[in-house]
Amino acid sequence: MPSLALLASAVLAVSGTTTATFNKIYHPENAVCVDYTIPLSVATDKALSWNGTQWSDNFGLTDFVSMAGSRPDAGFPVPITGPVDYKDDVEISGTFCSPMKGLGDVGESGGTVLLASHGLGFDKGYWNSEHKPEDYNFVQFAVSQGYAVFFYDRLGVGKSSKISGFMNQAPIQINILGQLSAALKTGRYTGDYGLPKSVVLLGHSFGSFLSNALLALEPESADGAILTGLAYNSLSNVQIEAFNLRIAAEQKEAMMREWKDLDAGYVTWDDIYGNVNNFFKAPSYSLETVEYAEKNKQPFGILEFLSISSLSFEAPNFAGPVMYIAGEYDFPVCAGYCGGGILEKPAKSFFSASRAFEAHLVPLTGHSLNFHENATDGFRLVTQFLKNNGL
Numbered sequence: 001m002p003s004l005a006l007l008a009s010a011v012l013a014v015s016g017t018t019t020a021t022f023n024k025i026y027h028p029e030n031a032v033c034v035d036y037t038i039p040l041s042v043a044t045d046k047a048l049s050w051n052g053t054q055w056s057d058n059f060g061l062t063d064f065v066s067m068a069g070s071r072p073d074a075g076f077p078v079p080i081t082g083p084v085d086y087k088d089d090v091e092i093s094g095t096f097c098s099p100m101k102g103l104g105d106v107g108e109s110g111g112t113v114l115l116a117s118h119g120l121g122f123d124k125g126y127w128n129s130e131h132k133p134e135d136y137n138f139v140q141f142a143v144s145q146g147y148a149v150f151f152y153d154r155l156g157v158g159k160s161s162k163i164s165g166f167m168n169q170a171p172i173q174i175n176i177l178g179q180l181s182a183a184l185k186t187g188r189y190t191g192d193y194g195l196p197k198s199v200v201l202l203g204h205s206f207g208s209f210l211s212n213a214l215l216a217l218e219p220e221s222a223d224g225a226i227l228t229g230l231a232y233n234s235l236s237n238v239q240i241e242a243f244n245l246r247i248a249a250e251q252k253e254a255m256m257r258e259w260k261d262l263d264a265g266y267v268t269w270d271d272i273y274g275n276v277n278n279f280f281k282a283p284s285y286s287l288e289t290v291e292y293a294e295k296n297k298q299p300f301g302i303l304e305f306l307s308i309s310s311l312s313f314e315a316p317n318f319a320g321p322v323m324y325i326a327g328e329y330d331f332p333v334c335a336g337y338c339g340g341g342i343l344e345k346p347a348k349s350f351f352s353a354s355r356a357f358e359a360h361l362v363p364l365t366g367h368s369l370n371f372h373e374n375a376t377d378g379f380r381l382v383t384q385f386l387k388n389n390g391l
């Protein structure tokens with residue numbers, strides 16, 4: 001098991017700023033937005049530790065994937081041990097956007113802040129599409145309905161700190177999410193907006209797993225939850241094969257995308273067809289939208305993906321409203337089909353005390369909900385649900 005000192009030395013420098021225009025964070029035109037770089041001290045005693053080979057080329061990665069994708073009967077060693085203590089100082093890049101008129105003028109729904117965590121393969125831009133924002137930008141839509149949104153690059157992604165892909169994992173990020181939620185509740189990182197009336201966790205995919213697990217651990221950390229791209233029926237040993245993973249730093253776009261300094265634990269699917277295979281459902285997407293998603297894709301740490309199975313999702317002490325939204329034909333979390341009741345039953349059992357529970361399938365849609373045709377139908381479900389429940 002690596003020492004803490006060794007782990008600390010594996011922390012890579014935060015990528016420096018280059019030209020202002022290249023790195024500028026898009027702000028929807030109907031919103032008042034403030035960008036933050038937030039220093040946090042993370043600490044958890046639930047961290048996992050990588051106890052396998054750290055590959056250095058794509059053959060090594062592929063060998064690992066073939067073992068991880070095999071039936072357990074093969075007896076290949078599990079490369080993870082723990083729990084261990086983990087402590088580090090990191091910086092998280094977050095953006096807060098609220099309606100123009102400000103608190104008090106935005107009607108009944110004024111005062112609710114959505115804390116949005118993106119999934120694997122994305123950065124915070126998942127919520128904030130520059131491509132056809134009227135069709136795909138969740139932040140713009142939510143702001144138009146009177147809501148404020150705080151969305152951030154998760155650890156290891158975009159403008160947030162990078163740590164080894166063999167160390168970055170859900171338990172560390174749950175700690176970060178909890179700290180962000182606590183800060184928002186006291187009015188920090190909300191520009192001139194002031195103190196939110198309520199904070200609601202909003203997730204997509206891995207970001208939903210984190211949000212769900214945080215509410216299981218700390219039910220008081222939010223007033224409601226919207227969990228999108230989440231169900232509990234993945235075939236993770238098949239999923240890891242289906243990603244068709246490559247070491248991000250060795251991909252042809254690595255230099256341009258600032259992935260060169262990521263260690264070999266950061267991986268990404270190989271090309272646009274890998275993206276479609278995992279995240280989109282034909283014919284409900286346009287070529288230019290999937291090209292935009294592919295151009296903006298982000299690597300993820302191998303242990304992020306593998307750490308999902310270590311989480312507990314039962315949140316019997318969380319009483320707030322909970323809504324699930326999944327694409328009907330989601331591959332990663334439903335093995336290609338979320339119908340037949342496989343979403344609602346386990347989801348409802350995890351949130352047995354929720355005062356308002358709803359589960360929806362978005363027809364003809366895959367995993368990447370915000371980039372499918374009619375994404376705004378899903379956006380409307382979210383804000384309607386919040387309004388119906390006084391949030």
Ligand SMILES: *[C@@H]1O[C@H](CO)[C@@H](O)[C@H](O)[C@H]1NC(C)=O
Pocket residue numbers: 051052077080081
């Ligand atoms: C780490 O992996 C080695 C080799 O597979 C194994 O022998 C050892 O028991 C593992 N350590 C822990 C703590 O599981």
Ligand SMILES: *[C@@H]1O[C@H](CO)[C@@H](O)[C@H](O)[C@H]1NC(C)=O
Pocket residue numbers: 284363364365373374
């Ligand atoms: C999008 O909405 C339109 C109009 O309601 C409908 O005809 C179409 O089938 C929808 N597309 C998808 C992919 O759901």
